[in-house]
Amino acid sequence: MNIKSNEKKENSAIELVIEVSAAEFDAAINKVYNKQKKNIMVPGFRKGKVPRKMVEKMYGEQVFFEDAVEEAYPAAYDAALKEAGIVPVAYPKLEIVEVSKDGFTFKALVTVQPEASVKEYKGLVVAKPEVKVTAADVKAEMKPYIDRASRLVSVDRKAKKGDVAVIDFEGFKDGVAFEGGKGENYSLELGSGTFVPGFEEQVIGMKAGEEKDLDITFPENYTADLAGAAVVFKVKVNEVKERQEPALDDEFAKDVSEFDTLDEFKKDLKEKLKARRQQQADHDYETAVIDALLENLVCDVPEAMVDYRADKMVEEQAMRMQQNGLNFQDYLKYMGLSMDDVRAQAKTAADRAVRTALALDAVAKAEGIEVTQEELDAEVKRLAEQFNVTEEQVREVTNESDMKQDLGSKKALELVKSSAKKPAKKKEEAQAETTEAQGE
Incomplete structure (x- = not known):
């Protein structure tokens, strides 16, 4: 391998012209021949026993050139980088210049880390979020525990939001019952939004034993056969149940947690919530600091560097999914995405990651x-x-x-x-x- 030229180009790129000698190329040709000879058939020779010279005589001396170039150039490229002391930050652009029995020459356009500086990095003005946890926040944290410990009790009154109505229902379109529109003794939490819009609102106010026709118009984005359709649901309320919450005392705390008193339970919830909020606040603050730092970054970031980082992000995503037993290609089909779509999505994050790395590297160099x-x-x-x-x-x-x-x-x-x-x-x-x- 010989570096014929080493020239700086625009956008933090270096163009190397690399020459592979006749001996190195011949060794690569011989390696390719040895890999392929088992599949070569020539009359008069046993399969896999045809001499290289015979193959070249029959098909031309260039018969192995293309594969031999593919075989030889990676090692030549790596050796050239080492000799020139170049550390690439992206995939190179390669171009074959000349190929003959005397060797081959190729160009490698190599992207290197650009010069970067930061105008200001000390004393940046950044708001630091304060973490507070109120009594209302703690009560909200307790809600899932309260819900699990609550009981549904039958009541003799009109249904209201938050109640569970046990209903029979059947839907009709143009007077004909439609598929999937019927249910019996279905427990519907009023206000949950689980039924088509307008349904639960009309059940509110009904009592056990009452029957009612509900006029409903399905959303335009519903299933094709019912999208935008005006239908009638015949509904009968069999029972109305209200949720009775437990008394919030020490017994409640013992039932739903590892603590003996309600005060200990609430204290634990408060500390955990505060820790979560502090972690998020720290993350948000760090993001804001980096945003301020990047505003002061002075650097022409090569597009190839961002593309390389985006590709790596996509590879890492695919690897994580594979480790979790998911096929990346199946995921793309399910989401209706192409690989170009995923790369485009990754590019925004990649651009920020690259610029952040350059800015912090500049700070580290400036500060020694x-x-x-x-x-x-x-x-x-x-x-x-x-x-x-x-x-x-x-x-x-x-x-x-x-x-x-x-x-x-x-x-x-x-x-x-x-x-x-x-x-x-x-x-x-x-x-x-x-x-x-x-x-x-």
Whole structure:
């Protein structure tokens, strides 16, 4: 392999012209011939025993050229990158220039990481969300427990929203009963929105034993035979049940949780809700900090770099689905998507991911941030514990250089976050907070 030229191009690209020698090409041809000879048949020779020279004489010396180029160029390309000290950040664009028995020459347009800088990264003004949990929030958290512990009790009154009406019903279109429109002793929670719009609203106010015809118009996006159709449902209410909630006391807490008192149960719900909200607030704050950082990024991001990251995201998605026993192609068919659709969806996230990595890398370089061997070892240990594997297994499947860059980016992000400032409060906001504090 010989690099004939190494030239910088636009959009952070380098064009290499790479020459593969006659000896290297001949070795590739011989490798291709040995793979294919078992399928070559020539009169007078046993299958798989036809000499290479005979095949070339019959079909021309170029018979193996195309496959030999495919065989040889990856190693030549990798060797050229290593010799030139180039680290690609996207798939290369390859072009075969010349092929003969004396070897072949090809061009490789290689995208490399662009120069990036950040105008400002310290003292960014970013609002930090405050996490609060009110008594109403805790009560809302208790609702699923209350619902499970509630009883349905038959009542002799008109049905209202929230009740369960046990009904018989049958639907008619143009006086003819339609398929799927009949039910007996069906328990319908009024207000749940499980039936066609307008149905539950008309059942509200009916009593047990009452019968009624409901005029209903199906939505336009309903099944083809009933879309937009005006129908009549004949409904009879057999029973009305109301939901009786349990007394919220210590006995309730014992029944629905591991705690002995209602206060302990509510305290636990509050702490868990606060932790969830804090986690979301931290995520939202980090996103806002990165948004502010990206506004100050100075860089022409190569399109090829974004495309490469989007492809990797799609590959990772397919791999995760496969690990969960799902076929990615079946998923695309079910969702009515093509691979181009999925790549297009991934490209927005890929663009942000690429620009974020470039910005944080620029911050790390500007600050002289380095990752020590001790920090690398600690990260390997953390990953081993997280995935319940050995540290040796983690080292086998991870690239130390990539891990080092990732840790450096995390340190850079922490620096940017720690130096960020809250926006100045308006006079009205400050007065409102003072009033609220006095009220409390």
